[in-house]
Amino acid sequence: MNPQDVLHALGLNAGLHSDGDLPVHSPIDGACIARLPAHAPDDARALIGAAHEAFQAWRQVPAPRRGELVRLLGEELRAHKQALGRLVSLEAGKIAAEGEGEVQEMIDICDFAVGLSRQLHGLTIASERPGHRMMETWHPLGVVGVISAFNFPVAVWSWNAALALVCGNPVVWKPSEKTPLTALACQALFRRALTRFGDAPEGLLHVLVGGRDLGEILVDDPRVALVSATGSTRMGREVGPRVARRFGRCLLELGGNNALIVAPSADLDMAARAILFGAIGTAGQRCTTTRRLIVHESVADALLARLKTAYASARVGDPLDSGTLVGPLIDQAAYDAMQAALAQARDQGGTITGGERLLADRYPDAWYVRPALAEMPGQTDVVRHETFAPILYVLRYRDFDEALALHNGVPQGLSSAIFTTDLRESETFLSTAGSDCGIANVNIGTSGAEIGGAFGGEKETGGGRESGSDAWKAYMRRATNTINYSRELPLAQGIRFG
Ligand code: UN1
Numbered sequence: 001m002n003p004q005d006v007l008h009a010l011g012l013n014a015g016l017h018s019d020g021d022l023p024v025h026s027p028i029d030g031a032c033i034a035r036l037p038a039h040a041p042d043d044a045r046a047l048i049g050a051a052h053e054a055f056q057a058w059r060q061v062p063a064p065r066r067g068e069l070v071r072l073l074g075e076e077l078r079a080h081k082q083a084l085g086r087l088v089s090l091e092a093g094k095i096a097a098e099g100e101g102e103v104q105e106m107i108d109i110c111d112f113a114v115g116l117s118r119q120l121h122g123l124t125i126a127s128e129r130p131g132h133r134m135m136e137t138w139h140p141l142g143v144v145g146v147i148s149a150f151n152f153p154v155a156v157w158s159w160n161a162a163l164a165l166v167c168g169n170p171v172v173w174k175p176s177e178k179t180p181l182t183a184l185a186c187q188a189l190f191r192r193a194l195t196r197f198g199d200a201p202e203g204l205l206h207v208l209v210g211g212r213d214l215g216e217i218l219v220d221d222p223r224v225a226l227v228s229a230t231g232s233t234r235m236g237r238e239v240g241p242r243v244a245r246r247f248g249r250c251l252l253e254l255g256g257n258n259a260l261i262v263a264p265s266a267d268l269d270m271a272a273r274a275i276l277f278g279a280i281g282t283a284g285q286r287c288t289t290t291r292r293l294i295v296h297e298s299v300a301d302a303l304l305a306r307l308k309t310a311y312a313s314a315r316v317g318d319p320l321d322s323g324t325l326v327g328p329l330i331d332q333a334a335y336d337a338m339q340a341a342l343a344q345a346r347d348q349g350g351t352i353t354g355g356e357r358l359l360a361d362r363y364p365d366a367w368y369v370r371p372a373l374a375e376m377p378g379q380t381d382v383v384r385h386e387t388f389a390p391i392l393y394v395l396r397y398r399d400f401d402e403a404l405a406l407h408n409g410v411p412q413g414l415s416s417a418i419f420t421t422d423l424r425e426s427e428t429f430l431s432t433a434g435s436d437c438g439i440a441n442v443n444i445g446t447s448g449a450e451i452g453g454a455f456g457g458e459k460e461t462g463g464g465r466e467s468g469s470d471a472w473k474a475y476m477r478r479a480t481n482t483i484n485y486s487r488e489l490p491l492a493q494g495i496r497f498g
Contacts, residue, residue, distance in 0.1 A: 003033045003090055007181070009083040011188040022210060024181055027093035027328040028318060030365025036180055038210035044217045047206040051143045051170040052223040054203035059140035059168040061200075066166050067117025069200060072193035073162070074110030077103055084154065084185055086320075091179045092153050093327040095319040098282055106158035108451045109467060113162035116472055120167065131486025138476040140168025141249070142225025145218035147239070149231045150330055151285045151388075153179035154186055156253070159451065159467040160228045160475075165204065167475040172224065174208040174215045178330060183207045215239075222246050226475060229253070230287070233386070233412070233460045240462070251474050252462025253455070255386040256414030258437070258446035259292035259407050261429070263400070264299055266419035267443070272306045274419070274445030275392070280314055280371040281447060283326050284390025285334070288415040288439070288447035292383060294403050297396045304394065307373060308353060316358050316368050328366045329389060335367040338389035341382055342372060345393070348380035355391070384410045400425055408436045414457030415439040415446040438465070 003026070020037035039047070058066070077084065085100030094102065122136035144164040148156045153175060161171045175183035187207045194200050208214040218224050219242045228251040229239045236254040243250040260278065262271045278290030295303055319327030329335050335357065342355045355372030371390035376383055383393045397403040407416065416437040418429045426442045428434050438457035439449060449455055454465040465471045491497060 006083050006086050006090065007185070010080055010087065010185040011192065012181070012185055022177060022180065024091065024178075025331070026090050027330050027366060028090065028320070029363050033090065034181055036184075036209050039208050039214060041213060041217055044208050044210075044214045045221065047203075047208065048143060048172055048218070048221050048223055050203035051172050051206055054170045054201040055140070055142055055168075057201035058170060058204060061168070063117045063120050063166060063168065066168060067114045069193060069197045069204075070110050070117070070162050070165050071114045072196050073190055074107050074114065076189040076192050077107045077110065080189055081107070084182070084189070087182050087185055088153060089319050089327070091181050092150055093319055093330060094282060095324050095327050096322070099319075102152060102155045105155040105451055109155075109159050109162045112451055112468060113166045116163070117166040120472065120476065122478065127482060128492060129484070129490045131484060131488065132490075133483045133485065135481050135483075137479045137481055138167075138473070139479060141475055141477050142169060143223055144169045144171050144475060145221075145224040145227045146171055146173045147215050147218065147227065147229040147231065148173070148175050148183075149287075150176040150178040151282065151287070152230070153182040156230050156466070157183065157186060159455070161205065163466075163472045164226075164475050167472055169225070169475055170204045172206045172208065172218060174218055177211050180207075180209045184209070216242075219243055220246065222248070225249060226251060228464070228466065233462070236460075236462045249474070251456075251464035251466065253287065253457075253464050253466060254462040255412050255460055256287045256289070256457060257291050257384065257386050257410045257412040258288055258415040258417075259294050259410075260290050260416070260446055261403050261407060261418040261420070262293065262295040262299060262303060263403075263418065263420035263422060263425050264296045265421040265425075266299065267421065268299060268303055268306070270443060271419040272303060272310065274417070275307060276310050276314070278417075278445035278447045279392040280311070280326050280390045283329055283369075284371065285330065285388055286447050288449060289390075290392060290417075290446045291386065292406075292410075293392055293394045294397055294406050295394065296403070297398055300394075300396050304373070304375070307392075311354055311371055311373060314371065316370060326368075326371060326390065328363075328368050330367075332367055334389060335369065337387055338369060338372075338391060341385070341387040341389065341391055342374065344382040345374045345376065345380075345391070348382055349377040350374045350380075350382075350393075379406055379409055386412060400428070404429070404434060411460040412457070413437045413459035414461040415441070415449070417441040417444060417446045419443055437461075
């Protein structure tokens, strides 16, 4: 399927050669695959207004009926899984399996949200007053603004949108300016679902095409009740305080610096496979990418020998060729950041294997690299920093406490893993004194989380939780209700008044 066919299959009329001011480049070969008209700031404000109007009607629709719309969206995603997955590959550079995997994640969250649409329930709470009942009710919140990153151009939106919609909230989405086509494709699929649904209000989903200024409009507009933003810690440092200034709600999903500990008792086969997927999958551009390997000195040489062989033979190239494991970096800026980090690692005493540019002759405008292993003398400055590229820093440890200290000794706190068959180690890792991350795994890598759990992390990762478990509560407002069915008016705390 060429780009034009993919867009056509997804119902997108955006021509490849229209004359808009936002060029979209495929990281596969650097070619310009579309030029889209960007929204003006006033358009964005008008769309937020339309979404706010839609909220007045959508919040009144019974939640299970709202779930039906998300069920239909899930059906559209099932029917267009291959085409949308392909577009993810074209626009974000993911290998085909990961492009389709991302769409599967969308289907899964739709299924989850449909079930949830019948379970948005609160508690009944014991009242201290006779003849009283206390309960809590969850109400729709308002317009949800979603700011998403290039690396999961559609799945992260769907985690937010599926929950927001069943919770009674319209969505205004500002995708990365590097990946607007996949967003428009999702909007086209959503429109199909809307048509089949029938009587939904206009304005339940808007996509803002353009740059950072549009994100700022979402952040500052008081009609946007919740801003859910995925991206760098630097971005979160701006978004968080700005939304807080207007007492809006914010859900932040920021940088990760995820470590995987390999203990002496680990199954090294399993560990090596998990490290490979976690560190070089998606060309190291997941927020859950394994960035630090903390390995016991007794198994370090054996593990590293395996990893070096695997790194040298991992096929890097066109993400749509079967057999490719590592596609391109998103752009030259990502390549430059990777090279700068490797230079710093060398300066800080590291020994680097890999990291060089590949396929430059064939693709002069694309940025393919051999994933890098950086054996470090300690957790130096560069190791504590998230570089969004396939660099795995390797640190050796002697005793478990040292491993834990290294593990938690970074500013970020998203995902973490330990490979061990020692019960004491695994339980300690999951205990309050163990991993300080939002996600902590045993004998599973750091990336590829399922949608059923709450997703997000602590410290500079921003504290937000999206996707499964009770993450839906961030998309609703809670009211505590007390009902007096007696003939008295007792005050709480035993107070007598008058
Ligand atoms: C991201 O990189 O922003 O756990 C999200 C994972 C995926 C989601 C990653 N399910 O790797």
